[in-house]
Amino acid sequence: MTILTIESTCDETAAAVISDTGSVLGECVATQESLHEKFGGVVPEVAARAHVERILPVIDTALRQADVTGEQLDAIAVADRPGLAGSLLVGVVAAKTLAVAWKKPLVSVNHLHAHLYACQLSVDYSVYPCVGLVVSGGHTSLYHCTSPLDLQYLGGTIDDAAGEAFDKVGAMLSLGFPGGPAVSRLAVSGDPTAFDYPRSMLHDRSYRFSFSGLKTAVRYSIAEPGVKDFSQLQIDDQTKADVCASFQAAVVDVLVAKSARAVDEYHAQHLIVGGGVAANPVLRDALQVAADKQGFGLVIAPMKWCTDNAVMGAIALEKIKRGQFAELDLDITAGLQRGF
Incomplete structure (x- = not known):
């Protein structure tokens, strides 16, 4: 069996050709x-238009790498939730059109569940049942996962996602776009104890997260109230590095503590972690320390599969095994924050 997977939930246009064993035969992002970059963040209309221009060349590249034709595929999978409405529509319309043209069954993919499935693809043993953490620019969500497709939403962000907070701090410090990776790089030379930033909801017994207050604390540590143009601030490089390191430490402390507690309360043997922020080296190291101390297995998505990609759409293979195909009237479910 060979399937084509399509990903267009936000600002990455991606396609991959996957075998029934999960092997990647071709991929393009x-x-x-x-x-x-010039807007300092993702503009939905710009993203949607870019997807329209790139979707077919990206699909064609993945097929050519795999040396297969559309007629040789067994199914077409596409992320239909959650994400930016316009972006999702481009991918779903493309997938439905190709399904009709090539007479292939259609499979819908939950983008968040797929981020976690990237962890399963990276190991040769089953990680289920487990606790899953999705941490990205639009999402910070915890799940209890009894299988790739059976996930109980435990809780998530009630305001800014972790990755969103990283990007906003990067913007305040004029580090460019995307701000998250820039914050992480600069934090390496900073002191994580230089600023005593809040660990919001750290001791709350729920699995909710909140990073808006932390972002605000950073804002007032670098500028007086009323300042709107952060580009005019005179902040030396070491102070910027200290802000980044202290901010990052606050985010990591909360993510690690709540994830480790979920593993304990749900008696899980593994914690799996996916999403763009899962590429953060400080978070990866802190999670490993917690795993070693608490005695659970840790599987973090490979760096190349942390950010949005179509390989993680291989979760469609699990739906095919169950005979869970989508109809051609498949519609999108937009949105960023909730757990789905």
């Missing part, structure tokens, strides 16, 4: 960073 077209990034939009340069398009959104």
Whole structure:
């Protein structure tokens, strides 16, 4: 069995050809960073238009790498939730059109569940049942996962996602776009104890997260109230590095503590972690320390599969095994914050 997977939930246009064993036969990702850089963030309309331009070349590249034709595919999978409405529509319409043209069954993919499935693809043993953490620019969510497709939403962010907070701090410090990776790089030379930033909801017994207050604390540590143009601030490089390191430490402390507690309360043997922020080296190290101390297995998505990609759409293979196909009237479910 060979399937084509399509991903267009936000600002990455991606396609992959996957075998029934999960092997990647071909893949292509077209990034939009340069398009959104001048705006300091992803502009939904710009993202959607870029997807329209890139979706077919990206699919064609993946098929050519795999040396297969559309007629040789067994199914077409596409992320239909959650994400930006316009972006999702481009991928779903493309998938439905190709399904009709090539007479192939259609499979819908939950983008968040797929981020966690990238962890399963990276190991040769089953990670289920487990606790799953999705941490990205639009999502910070915890799940109890009894299988790749059976996930109980435990809780998530009630305001800014972790990755969103990283990007906003990067913007305040004029570090460019995307701000998250820039914050992480600069934090390496900073002191994580220089600023005593809040660990919001750290001791709350729920699995909710909140990073808006932390972002605000950073804002007032670098500028007086009323300042709107952060580009005019005179902040030396070491102070910027200390802010980044202290902010990062606060985010990591909360993510690690709540994830480790979920593993304990749900008697899970593994914690799996996916999403763009899962590429953060400090978070990866802190999670490993917690795993070693608490005695659970840790599987973090490979770096190349942390950010949005179509390989993680291989979760469609699990739906095919169950005979869970989508109809051609498949519609999108947009949105960013909730757990789905």
